[in-house]
Amino acid sequence: MRVKEYIGKEIFKKYGIEIPKSFLVTKDTNLESLKFDFEELVLKAQVLFGNRMKNNLIIFSNKQNFFKDINTLFSKGIKEILVEERIYFEKEFYLAVFLDTYERKLKVLFSEKGGIDVSEASELNFNNANEKIKEIAKKLLKIAIDYDAELVEINPLVLSKNSYIALDSKIIIDNNSLYKHKDIKIEIENEIERIAFENGISFVDLNGSIGIVGVGAGLTMATMDFFTDVAFFMDIGGGALAEKIKVALKIIKMRKPKKVIFNIFGGITRCDEVAKAIVEEKLNIPIFIRISGTNEEIAKKILKENGIEVFDSLEEIIRTYL
Incomplete structure (x- = not known):
């Protein structure tokens, strides 16, 4: 679940990060x-x-x-x-902590340019980083750990009169851990978000035309970073069951993107369950799928038999169709 900016900034202030x-x-x-x-x-x-x-x-x-x-x-x-x-500043930066589900660890991303997409940032080298930046990065890591966050982002972090100030906040908390954080105000703004929340699906609505669906926050966000026209991104979570996948597909129908990209790595999640659900639900919009992991050959067979093309990599999808 994504928390609103003012709640994120209250958390920043609590951890000693300066805000306006x-x-x-x-x-x-x-x-x-x-x-x-x-x-x-x-x-x-x-x-x-x-x-x-x-x-x-x-x-x-x-x-x-x-x-x-x-x-x-x-x-x-x-x-x-x-x-x-209003804060006037000399320089702006990008600083974030996100959960990399591939490597199963939190990573710190940084860029000398603020206002960028996460895809343009690179992993922070603590050996060469400015001491103030390192100090704030450590505070973001502490927030991510304490709040079970999938993403904690300051974009931009600005330098103003020798002070580093967070001008924006983005915090996405694992839905499954919300029960531990009674200080977080849960706000659900529409029916789609309510359905996603009640079924343990992480859903963030944006303004573009391409739907992004993945398994695990890191994989879903990494997929999103390839595109500038994203309608939403949805993390169905590791170990997703067939019924949960069907709910995700129902959400796609309600949201009505022009096309959907599935980037599925089935460790615990069975790829054939995902494939069967996609076939049964009949989305009737262009579908682009990269799927690998448990029962992937069965999944690919199911999809191909139903006229759905499967790709070996996300780069292949981008190169061929987008």
């Missing part, structure tokens, strides 16, 4: 009573999908235009708005 001055506004907030000491503001809609800037859900404002701009966001159906002091 801020406060949360809802429709029930008495705006006239608000007092704050910063002139320039950033108003950020608290939603669980990306591309907020492109969707005009982030507004650079000031005290004079505060009420008008707040109401502009509320008029779009936004329920919560994070109001922050």
Whole structure:
């Protein structure tokens, strides 16, 4: 489950990572009573999908235009708005911790450029890294461990007047561990997310046209990194049973992407179960599948017999069709 930005930043602050001055506004907030000491503001809609800037859900404002701009966001159906002091900075970076399910360990990713996709970052070399960056990276690792997170991301992390400040937060927590984290507010914004959550499926909605389905957070995110037009990414989890896979396919039908890419590595998950479910569900949209692991030959046979092409690698899918 992805938590909203303001919750992620509260966690950052708790672990000693600097964030901008801020406060949360809802429709029930008495705006006239608000007092704050910063002139320039950033108003950020608290939603669980990306591309907020492109969707005009982030507004650079000031005290004079505060009420008008707040109401502009509320008029779009936004329920919560994070109001922050605008930070001017000299440099921006990308810093994240993610769970690599291939190697079964947490990895730290870093880039000298902020605002990038995760695919453009590389693993942080702690021997050569700036001491401040290393310190923040260690705090992100601690957060990931303490909160059973699949991803903890600051994008961008900025350098402003000799201080490193997290201007954004993205934290995705393993659904199966939410019962341990009573301090995390569980928010489900639509029917698709509710179905995914109730069935132990990690689902993150985006704004593109390609659906990404994988087994394990690391594999799913690695697949997503190849594409810029992602509609959603969905992790059905290791050991996924046939019924759970059918729920994932139901979600795909509800979300209606233009095409779907399956990147399945069946360690515990049986590939033939995945194949049977895909065939039975009849998605009626272009399907691109890379599948390997337990019973993969049986799975490939099932798919090919039903007219579904199977690929040996993700690169082959990209090269051939996308």
